[in-house]
Amino acid sequence: MTDRARPEAPTTQRLRRVVRRASGGFDPRAATARTLASGPAVVQIVLAASASYAVTHYVLGHAIPLLAVTITISSLGLARDARPRRVLENAVGVLIGIALSEVLLMVVGKGLWQIALVLFAALLVGRFFSPSSAFAVAAATQSMLVMLLPDPDGGPFVRSIDGAVGGVIALIVTAVVPRDPIGLARADARQLFAEVERAFASLIVAVRTDDVRRADDALRRLRSTQPLLDDWASTLESAQSIARLSPFLRSRLPHLRQQAAVRRYVDLAVRNLRVIARRLDTSLGDGVDRRPVGDLLESTSRAVAVLGESLHDVERRPVAREALTAVARRLDPTLVVPGAPVTEAMIVLMMRPLLVDLLMATGLDHDEARALLAPV
Known part of the structure; x- marks a missing residue:
């Protein structure tokens, strides 16, 4: 048997499969987008860490202010949730670990069992508070740095001072150099509405062509929107917290609160749309003509697209409300599918709470939105 014909060993074959899976899972476009989106956070962390080092080294005279820099970096982090409260909690957790370990270091000294004791205490205290x-892990990690690094010049609690400086600077930078949370919230909203629009498109084609596969695709897309909704909620909470603290973003608080209200009702609307899609997914394939329902879904889709545009252009909100009102006034089964069986009439009736949620997203209260529905 020649070398070319000789089969690869099982280990080599497994290795090749692992390499293919690893390389196939890397998306350059997603990596580039992720890197660009992290740009403001990276700039914020670099500025904060540099400021922490400058204050503790040049102003306070600490030779190696390692903990000041590490606390600043760990308190800010690259997570999308950059709320001042989260930054403060992280900084406090780290300071607890540092202070506790410095006290125990003075009492029991250094050694193997002392390290185990301090780590045990730091984890328990972190979980208590x-x-x-992450709070307990941050406290334990910093406590180990205190136990393992050489004692700094200046006596006890120098590292606690460094930690306090790092935490304070992290909070200040959160307010003075925010991470464009408003832009991130808009990006989350655009991504969500784009996915809902694609789901609508699949569902409309499925209803008009009696295609179960397209209905499956619509249902899959709608189910995938929940992480997008959760990300949007987290971003808005972070943006509002930062705006309350930052003098540069405080004027945007009303817009952020308004967007949070839209997100809440869009979340409810998407949940209702999932139920409708699930009902259609189990009904299609029977040859029934459901084109009037497809037309109704298409009108709703166009109105939802305008609602998404209104998040960036408030002048589009009345247009979205008008379009949704036009759909709501048609939601009478006897008008949409005259003489249809109960199963088809149910689809139209199931769209009524969907339209109520969408109308409330335009600023109406529940009674006002319900009053716009066709009487049945």
Whole structure:
């Protein structure tokens, strides 16, 4: 048997499969978008860490202010949730670990069992003060730095001072150099509405052509929107917290609160749309003509697209409300599918709460939105 014909060993074959999966899972476009989106956070962290080092080294005279820099970096982080409260909680957790370890270091000294004791105490105290596991881990990590690094010049609690400086600077930079949370919230909203629009398109084609596969695709897309809705909610909470603290963003608070209200009702609307899609997914394939329902879904889709545009252009909100009102006034089964069986009439009736939620997203209260529905 020649070398060319000789089969590869099983280990080599497994290795090749692992390499293919690893390379196939890397998306250059997603990586580039992720890197660009992290730009403001990276700039914020670099500025904050530099400021922490400058204050502790040049102003306070600490030779190696390692903990000041590390606390600043860990408190800010690259997570999308950059709320001042989260930054403060992280900084406090780190300071607890540092202060506790410095006290125990003075009492028991250094050594193997001392390290184990301090780590045990830091983890327990961290869990006591916060339900967040990250809080306890941050406290334990910093406590180990205190136990393992050489003692700094200047006596006890120098590292606690460095930690306090790092935490304070992280909070200040959060307000003075925010991460464009408003832009991130808009990007989350655009991504969500784009996915809902694609789901609508698949559902409309499925209803008009009696195509179960397209209905499956619509249902899959609608189910995938929940992480997008959760991300949008997290971003808006972070943006509002930063805007309350930052003098540069405080004027945007009303817009952020308005967007949060839209997100809440869009979340309810998408949940209703999932139920409708699920009902259609189990009904299609029977040859029934459902084109009037497809027309109704198409009108709703166009109105939802305008609602998404209104998040960036408030003048589009009345247009979205008018378009949704036009759909709501048609939601009478006897008008949409005259003489249709109960199963088809149910689809139209199931769209009524969907339209109520969407109309409330335009600023109407529940009674006002319900009053716009066709009487049945």
